[in-house]
Amino acid sequence: MPGARVAHVTSSGQAMPCATFEQALAGQRESGGYVWIDLEDPARADLDALAGPFGLHPLAIEDCLDGDEVPKIEDFPQNTFVIFNRFHFSDHELAVEEVDFFLGTSFLITVAAHPLDSGARQRLDDAIRAKQANVGKGPDYLLHVILDHVVDDQLLAIEALQDDLDQAEELALARGSSGFDPTQLLRLRRNLLASRKSLFHGREILIKICRKDSPFISEAAVYQFRDVYDHLVKFLEVIEMCREMVATLMELHLSLVNNELARLGNRTNQIVRRLTLITTVFMPLSFFAGVGGMSEWSMMTGPENWKIAYPLFLLGMSVVGVASYYLFKWLERRPARRVRGRS
Numbered sequence: 001m002p003g004a005r006v007a008h009v010t011s012s013g014q015a016m017p018c019a020t021f022e023q024a025l026a027g028q029r030e031s032g033g034y035v036w037i038d039l040e041d042p043a044r045a046d047l048d049a050l051a052g053p054f055g056l057h058p059l060a061i062e063d064c065l066d067g068d069e070v071p072k073i074e075d076f077p078q079n080t081f082v083i084f085n086r087f088h089f090s091d092h093e094l095a096v097e098e099v100d101f102f103l104g105t106s107f108l109i110t111v112a113a114h115p116l117d118s119g120a121r122q123r124l125d126d127a128i129r130a131k132q133a134n135v136g137k138g139p140d141y142l143l144h145v146i147l148d149h150v151v152d153d154q155l156l157a158i159e160a161l162q163d164d165l166d167q168a169e170e171l172a173l174a175r176g177s178s179g180f181d182p183t184q185l186l187r188l189r190r191n192l193l194a195s196r197k198s199l200f201h202g203r204e205i206l207i208k209i210c211r212k213d214s215p216f217i218s219e220a221a222v223y224q225f226r227d228v229y230d231h232l233v234k235f236l237e238v239i240e241m242c243r244e245m246v247a248t249l250m251e252l253h254l255s256l257v258n259n260e261l262a263r264l265g266n267r268t269n270q271i272v273r274r275l276t277l278i279t280t281v282f283m284p285l286s287f288f289a290g291v292g293g294m295s296e297w298s299m300m301t302g303p304e305n306w307k308i309a310y311p312l313f314l315l316g317m318s319v320v321g322v323a324s325y326y327l328f329k330w331l332e333r334r335p336a337r338r339v340r341g342r343s
Contacts, residue, residue: 005038013136071201085198087157094191108139
């Protein structure tokens with residue numbers, strides 16, 4: 001099988017690599033232990049080849065090939081089928097990847113649609129070697145070690161989400177509405193919703209395991225899974241707090257935008273009031289200029305008195321303009337004085 005690791009796990013917890021699953025089954029029958037088959041992006045033919053020897057149900061095989069199923073746990077006559085999610089965070093985007101398990105009395109089959117990178121693979125191998133004594137007790141203990149590793153990777157992704165949230169908060173407070181991009185919050189909200197959905201269903205899986213619903217998980221192994229359940233509960237609380245912070249930051253951003261718009265509106269109102277004041281001051285002056293320009297003034301005072309009439313006309317225009325200006329300035333300050341007097 002391409003992209004597969006087959007091993008016979010002895011009673012001491014040592015994983016002995018095998019070329020085929022038939023060889024692993026032969027070793028299990030001769031010296032005990034169990035079979036572990038780790039598949040990465042398998043084809044239908046690979047899973048169909050395991051259906052007969054290990055009793056894999058066709059519906060479970062369909063779920064493995066789908067790759068976008070909700071996390072769940074189902075019991076079949078010869079095995080328990082578990083769908084879990086692994087998180088991968090890169091370039092500010094959260095990828096939720098499916099990983100499947102077939103747990104039987106003497107075997108564990110893991111199916112991953114997306115291969116692990118070298119670092120994650122090395123961490124998983126180190127975790128299995130570190131808990132070799134427990135791994136030798138049965139495939140349910142190996143399932144716990146792998147789930148615990150998957151949950152640890154979820155923690156790394158959640159911490160990265162928290163770092164992005166802290167950065168968005170700093171930008172929102174430091175730059176205000178002008179330098180902050182709200183699409184960061186929308187992306188964070190989408191990632192948090194995806195992680196919350198996965199963690200919620202993952203917690204339900206651990207509840208059923210801890211409730212001893214699966215006949216292929218021993219009562220002694222159930223206590224190991226309770227620690228994984230505690231981690232998922234804690235992660236859900238962290239995600240809920242992060243969602244509240246995202247909502248608060250969005251409200252803060254909208255408040256800053258509203259304040260900026262209100263400030264611009266007030267400035268526009270002040271400009272309009274000043275232009276209105278200037279227009280109102282020049283209205284009587286325009287009237288006088290129109291009277292003088294049409295020769296009505298010289299007709300009323302007589303053409304022979306132009307040396308006295310026109311200076312008086314200019315003086316009258318100046319007096320009316322200055323009086324109008326101060327009158328409207330006084331009227332403009334009146335409401336403000338009333339407000340200060342009441343306060």
